Amino acid sequence: MEAHSMSGHVGLTGEDVGDHDGFRKHQNHHQDIIDVLQQIMAITDENLEEAQARKHALNYHKMKTALFDVLCEIKEKSALSIQGVQEKDSPDSHLMRLDNMLLAEGVGGPERGGASAAVVAAAAGGSPDDGTLEHAEYKEKLSQIRQIYHAELEKYEQACSEFTSHVMNLLREQSRTRPISPKEIERTVAIIHRKFSTIQMQLKQSTCEAVMILRSRFLDARRQRRNFSKQAVETLNEYFYSHLANPYPNEETKEELAKKCCISVAQVANWFGNKRIRYKKNVAKYQEEVNVYAMKTSGDVASVSSVASSANSPATPNSAFCYTPDGKF
DNA sequence: GTCGATGATTAACT
DNA sequence: AGTTAATCATCGAC
DSSP, X not given: OHHHHHHHHHHHHTTOOOOOOHHHHHXXXXXXXXXXXXXHHHHHHSOHHHHHHHHHHHHTOTTHHHHHHHHXXXXXXXXXXXXXXXXXXXXXXXXXXXHHHHHHTTSXXXXXXXXXXXXXXXXXXXXXXXXXXXXXXXXXXXXXXXXXXXXXXXXXXXXXXXXXXXXXXXXXXXXXXXXXXXXXXXXXXXXXXXXXXXXXXXXXXXXXXXXHHHHHHHTOTTTTOOOOOHHHHHHHHHHHHHTTTSOOOOHHHHHHHHHHHXXXXXXHHHHHHHHHHHHHHTTGGGHHHHHHHHHHHHTOTTTTHHHHHHHTOTTSOOOSOOXXXXXXX
């Protein structure tokens, strides 16, 4: 602050470089330099009060406001129009994508991540209650990431606002002695915010990556794979082998089987897809299964009554046990 | 640690 | 849209 008032003082006096002829010019320059040097030396002799007083006097000089306005106007007109520096669109949209993702993962928002994590888990797999152990671990790790993220974000925001207000105060202070329009302050603030937002973006990016890694480790459907319960497999196999001639359950049947097996319709479709192809690939290997389920559905009704009765519900008409182990679909 | 079984994913096809 | 076929990744028994 003091340094600035000093330079201002020197600049004012050093400005009266008249346009004389060439011979005198050299001498004048020389004289100027000596003057400036003397003034600089004089400054060290000045005490702070004197300097402040002079600054005060300058600030409240009756011509000051008028001159200042003119200076501002000149600057506004001559300044290289910085407003052409429109920030690029891509980082903004990129930031928005990251924000959306963090929000979706339950990291970005103010709420706890539990609910959305459950949604993610349900969408990925469908196994409703198993894997709670890993799920808990996942949630814990996610909340860890969340904590770190929010702590960092807060730190950045605080640093940003601190720095911004500092710069603004500085500029406001300086605007009393040099022409700085509020617009310029605004622009500077915008620049600061942009700089900080790139840091923020890096934070968000790395958080996203961490979440992705975590997700792939805990919630990826393939990793989370659990074998269906014995009963579920029984039900599915029963339908399959009792409809071996055409093992293609329609949507309704799939829904029913899904409900019975406590799995999703998609999982039923997966199961039938896998079963069909694997059966077809090696009929001999499944011959035993064919026999077992043929026995079950035709003979031993009592032992599998609950399963069989549900499999033979009205929506799945299996009046004919037309299993034809010829491998043709 | 290996290996077959198994559920999920994917591209290509109809 | 729904399937097939190949493939991936994990499970579970040994």
